[in-house]
Amino acid sequence: MKRILLAAGAAVLSLSLFAGCGKKGDVVQIGHKNYTEQRILGQMLSVLLEEKLGYATEVREFGGTNIVFEALRTGDVAMYPEYTGTAYGSILGESGLKDAQEVYNHVKQVYRDEYGLLWLEQMGFNNTYTFAVLPEVAEAYNLKTFSDLSKVAGELTMVSTTEFLEREDGLPGVKEAYGGFEFGNTMAMDPGLRYAAISEKKGDVMDAFSTDGKLIEFELVVLEDDLGFFPPYFVAPLLNGAYAEEHPEVVEELNRLQGNISDEEMQQMNYQVDNLGVNEKEVAREFLESKGLLDQ
Structure with missing residues (x-):
């Protein structure tokens, strides 16, 4: 039912999708949800676009999945980091698939066909x-x-x-x-x-x-999920389709994150922010530097 209701508004939203395309003037709008990991990932996308492509960005926090998802669909933001399991279970309201690649392939196809959104390559860690x-x-x-x-x-x-x-x-x-x-x-x-x-x-x-x-x-x-209920929650940049089509260089740059973040590395980044008080953008930049992703 949720999918039907969302699809029903596609025609009404299509004009704003192409008009906004995640930009206000020359500033790229990047969204994220309201917790530490999402804040770090949002800043990671920002640092790459600013320091590798020379774009100005604005990073914006949203209260939850449905809110930032709608902002992406309408073109209010150009991108945000999303989890495959969240897309599969929360937005699509589906269950059954447990294999990580199958879940990714499924949400990638449905998001493209029904919402005009583009999943980029997965960053590597599984935050289940x-x-x-x-x-x-x-x-x-x-x-x-x-x-x-x-x-x-x-x-x-x-x-x-x-x-x-x-x-x-x-x-x-x-x-x-x-x-x-x-x-x-x-x-x-x-x-x-x-x-x-x-x-x-x-x-x-x-x-x-x-x-x-x-x-x-x-x-x-x-505790162990001994019946394997939770699907995989691998994260990837999710882009407004119109923005992605207009900016292939952004797609190429962000896809360099593919497979670069392990579960342990993400946990340590969260620890630096939550427990050591390091700024999210500083943590993001230091990680990208450690991976050679900011090298010219």
Whole structure:
């Protein structure tokens, strides 16, 4: 139904798609979502365009997937970093595929055919969803897997992002796949507040991304998705199709990111921002330099 409703507005939005094309004057508009990893990736795209192609950019934060997706479709932004699993489960509302390449190929084709959007090459890391608990909670309930958690969820409080509580590839889908998962209490909050809530014992379990830097800081126990519910969440630049067609040099430049970021490298970049207080753009530039991607 979501796909049908979105497609129905394509004709109305087509004029703005071509009129805006992600630019305000000579400034390229780059979007990202509202958490650390997305902020770093947004700055990474910005640094490449500014320092390699000489473009002026403006990096803009959006509240969630649906909002930035619509901004891209309408040409309000030219690009943003997106995850294949998010596109597959949240935007397309589909499930079943688990192979990383199959998911990528599928969302790439559907986004091109139905929305006029272009997926570039994948950057390399897989930031899948998971559940994380404090070590003492894991020990008290002998928690190692999602199945273990499903059996005792009623005794626990979960702190979570609102998006995870509502998305089909979030808690609703986990409940359907595993059964159970009816937590004694659930608290929705901003992504950046979950770790503080867990550390202050306001909750027992939280949704997390596998590349979260704060998993290192708080020494949380990451549970195994033993039934393999979550699809792969490999990230890639997603471009407005009209903008991409007009700027093949941008496509070529951003595709140089292909396979360059490992799970561990992304987690360390998140850690630098969240725990060491390093600016997101500085972290992005230093990483690109370390990979030789800013060399002339």
